[in-house]
Amino acid sequence: MSLLRALLAVSLISGCALSVASPQPATLLSIQGSNTVGAALAPALIEGLFRQQGFSVITRRPGRQENEQTIQARKPDGSWVGIAVAAHGSSTGFRALREGSAQLAASSRPVKDSEVDALAGRGDLRSAAAEQVIAIDGLAIIVHPTNPLRTLDVDQLAALFSGELRSWRQLGGADAPVRLYARDDQSGTYDTFKELVLVPQGRQLDAAAQRFESNDRLAEAVLADPQGIGFVGLASVGRTRALAISAGGAQALLPSPDSIATEDYPLARRLFLYRAPDDNNPWAQALIDFAQSAEGQRIVEQVGFIGQAVRAIPVEAHADLPGDYRQLAQAGRRLSVNFRFQEGSAQLDNKAVRDLLRVRDYLDAHTGDDAQLVLVGFGDAKSDPSRARLLSRLRAETVRRALSRLGVTHTQVLGIGDDLPVADNQAESGRIRNRRVEVWVR
Structure with missing residues (x-):
């Protein structure tokens, strides 16, 4: 009896289904860019698209590096296909579009002038065909649950993260040092924080801040540090506590579904997919259309972001x-x-x-x-x-x-x-x- 037949016999006797690894799938599409988009939202939207197409056995296969994965599925004809997602920061997505190694760039901030110029040969990346807002997010300022602080204005936030305020006592808290946690330089989350908080105050991030490629890893670090403060996307707040934020004398608001949906919350931001206008990959357009559909926006909500319905x-x-x-x-x-x-x-x-x-x-x-x-x-x-x-x-x-x-x-x-x-x-x-x-x- 062959080894495969023997395994089948064992599985039938035990009443368990035999799991057979799928062959290497044909890659339909490559997405690179934001960790905020690529860690959970993009994979969930891809799975939804595959279900809509009638595909089965939909699974996620880890890639060679952290924050990389392939969402794969079996088509009705029995062939296997996959969509690859690499989530190393928004800037890496635009670089991949320029190099031709991805068909979609995931970004947690708008495309920069320099990126528009670098990709001008492929069309206008700010056009309605290229720029797709797929969800709304709020940049949550998080602290340990035991921290007594409840609100901050943007000026105080800039002073904290630039290192001007180094003790919680300066904000009415304990006589203890402030420890800063921030996303890395490749991250659209960091770009958003920098543009909304630091740049208007003419400040730079304190070199002592610990940097992270992942929102979830940063939140875990704050949860383990009673003196910590950091910023993450709304979906990664977890068991930390988000602060209410004010700007320009406006009322302080917590990052709630309503305040983020209207973008009234001072640190609300849009999440994007960008596609070069000269790209003709049908799966890129299919994913964009699905993300904008009612079902796609329901998935946005399920993942923890704010949909646009x-x-x-x-x-x-x-x-x-x-x-x-x-x-x-x-x-x-x-x-x-x-x-x-x-x-x-x-x-x-x-x-x-x-x-x-x-x-x-x-x-x-x-x-x-x-x-x-x-x-x-x-x-x-x-x-x-x-x-x-x-x-x-x-x-x-x-x-x-x-x-x-x-x-x-x-x-x-x-x-x-x-x-x-x-x-x-x-x-x-x-x-x-x-x-x-x-x-x-x-």
């Missing part, structure tokens, strides 16, 4: 809100989407273009014919407050016209001006975040 969120009508806005909070309900604009432009950005369709679909499914949509524009501070109100109203009008082209006609616009900022108007990145349009239904 529109929903109603509660807003308290505080007495200190502007009058028109307070009335709206009393009579209406806010939707979990803010429209934002391309940098230096009056045109909606790539996420907003897709959000127009999401708002239309929400209205079709959840409101009656008598429902009215209210578009509330906001802006950054101007020397003339009336000009800020005018510009904020014009932003709302831009969204109204775009929705009208999709058949959404019962709309009203309201310009709030520079009231209720969500970011610091002293920094350009903050001013961009403050130029937004909220969506309400009443």
Whole structure:
């Protein structure tokens, strides 16, 4: 009797199924880049795509290095296929696109000017065809659960991570040294932290900070250190405790699903897939389409990030809100989407273009014919407050016209001006975040 027959006989006698290793799969697609995207989200989306295609025996096979894996499956014809994911940091994804070793770059920050220039021969990486926002994340500032600190503003955060504040006593805590934990230089998580926290303050990360390639490894280190503080993506908070963060005098917010979905949370960020416009790999487009679908966005939520499906969120009508806005909070309900604009432009950005369709679909499914949509524009501070109100109203009008082209006609616009900022108007990145349009239904 052959060895294989003997093993089959043993398996039948014991009532156990025999596991036979799959052959080397044919690689359909290679994704490189962000650990935030590549560690769990991209593999889960690939598995969802494979299920949608009717593939079976879907498994994850570790790669040769840490943070590398292949998601493989068997097609209905019996052949094996796989999609390779290497998650070594956002910058490595754009390098792989340039070198032709990947068809998709996963990134936890927008593409940089230098990367756009380096890939210009393959098309515009900022175009709607190339740049895909697949999820929203919040950069959580985490401490040990026993740390008494509850809130920080961005200035304090910059002082901590630059080494200016070295004792918890300086923030009202114990007389103990602060120990810093940060992502490595290849990481989009670090790039986001640097651009939102350090650069506006003219600071650099303290050289004493311990650096990590993985969000989860960093969170484990903070959980083991009562004097530690670090930053990770929302999905990696685990048993650490996240702090509420404020910027520019705005209310301190915890990284919650609602505050991140609207991008009101000061350290909210978008997660991307980038595809070179000249790429013709059908599986790259198939994965993008699946990630943007309702099922793909459900998987985003299951993994621990914030999906982009529109929903109603509660807003308290505080007495200190502007009058028109307070009335709206009393009579209406806010939707979990803010429209934002391309940098230096009056045109909606790539996420907003897709959000127009999401708002239309929400209205079709959840409101009656008598429902009215209210578009509330906001802006950054101007020397003339009336000009800020005018510009904020014009932003709302831009969204109204775009929705009208999709058949959404019962709309009203309201310009709030520079009231209720969500970011610091002293920094350009903050001013961009403050130029937004909220969506309400009443």
